[in-house]
Amino acid sequence: MKSEVFGKYKIQLVNSDNSIQEETEEQNNLILDSALNYEDYWSSYPYLAIGSGVVTPPSVTDTNLGNQVAVKLIRFTEYIPVIDEGSTYLATLRGTTEFTNIDGDISELGLRRDSATGPLFTRALIKDSAGNPTSIQISSGQKLKITYSIYVRVEKIISSGVTPTPHGDLYWDLVPDLSRIRLDKNFAMIPKANIDIFGFSRTGTFNKDIPNRNASFTATLAATTSDRTFNAGSDFTRSTYSAYVFKLTQPYTLPANYEMTVSFETSWGRRS
8 A cells, every 4th residue: 555545434414403314434435437537636615425224335437426416515624634654644624514405315325526427436325323224314404414424544654766867866755744734625646747956946847647547757957067965854836726645755965067857757546
């Protein structure tokens, strides 16, 4: 595991006097194959969809709920501190939305990307305490309050190495960018464009191959007429929405009149 993504939800059925009629514990949902077709989780706020009368188990190939009856924008704005788990970090994206004016039973739910009809990224059946599919009966005057969480667990050191160069060995670690790991709405677990090298201007290329689930980039730091020494801790990263930091673990001097090119590739998929 380099990183993993999983989702959970919990539900409250709230009466008109704000008392809690019914409440579920946090339950798992399924990340669908359609979620793997994007380098980021959401290009804008996602939408939460609910369905009625369906007990068909979710499948990774699902593209719709069985019987969608309502959809609402959900804002993942709740602040959840990143948890240090030792060799990994656990980051959480969490939001809550409420459905009103519904009279009937709700048995399924899922997240859609970008709009009320956008691609379905997750799906789950509502289950009872024994793990069996069930439904929540809603009557006029009640509201359904749903809290949805997306979790990302990522290793502290994704990769490390020593790269020989004509001017000495380059010692480096590839690590998650803690300034972004809390999952901004455009947070990405694969690299994108807008790459910086140690804070200097550069040229570069970015390529992604969605069908084969891989992406790569190459960035070149132009030569100058003087030596440049980069200290341990200097980093090569994207300027915005960074997922990774390529960080030096020992000082390195790039001589005058030499350029530096850094490339790496990443892949993603479903855990078997």
